[in-house]
Amino acid sequence: MTAALTFPRENDPAAADTTTAQQARIEALGHRFDEAIALLHEVLPGFGFKLVVPPPLQNGERGRLSVSAWRRGDESARLHAAAHASDAFQTLFRSQAEEECRMQARRACRRCRGLGWYVVAGGDKAICPHAT
Numbered sequence: 373m374t375a376a377l378t379f380p381r382e383n384d385p386a387a388a389d390t391t392t393a394q395q396a397r398i399e400a401l402g403h404r405f406d407e408a409i410a411l412l413h414e415v416l417p418g419f420g421f422k423l424v425v426p427p428p429l430q431n432g433e434r435g436r437l438s439v440s441a442w443r444r445g446d447e448s449a450r451l452h453a454a455a456h457a458s459d460a461f462q463t464l465f466r467s468q469a470e471e472e473c474r475m476q477a478r479r480a481c482r483r484c485r486g487l488g489w490y491v492v493a494g495g496d497k498a499i500c501p502h503a504t
């Protein structure tokens with residue numbers, strides 16, 4: 373289960389023995405990613421996702437990985453880093469839930485309806501107090 377994936381060299385009989393097993397593992401890896409992506413879309417519909425898994429550090433330990441989620445048109449996406457993907461995704465989902473609460477609070481603003489600005493007498497724009 374923890375053996376590294378390797379790619380056999382051509383005409384290497386020893387490597388050929390493991391080719392089928394490796395292909396099965398690669399196929400399983402792809403299916404698990406497909407399942408994970410489908411689950412991400414169920415949990416956060418309308419979002420794109422990015423997962424960055426850095427190579428091991430020079431001392432052999434795993435580096436911190438990062439995840440982000442964004443909607444089309446977003447100007448930026450916040451990175452959530454952790455030692456394990458499960459922790460990074462927990463942080464990401466907690467952050468998205470908090471952002472959704474803030475967005476609903478902004479939409480409820482009677483002055484600007486969530487825009488963060490409104491038009492005052494004379495046609496000038498004013499920054500809504502809730503946005504400062």
Ligand SMILES: [Zn+2]
Pocket residue numbers: 478481482483484485486487488489500501502503
């Ligand atoms: Zn407002």
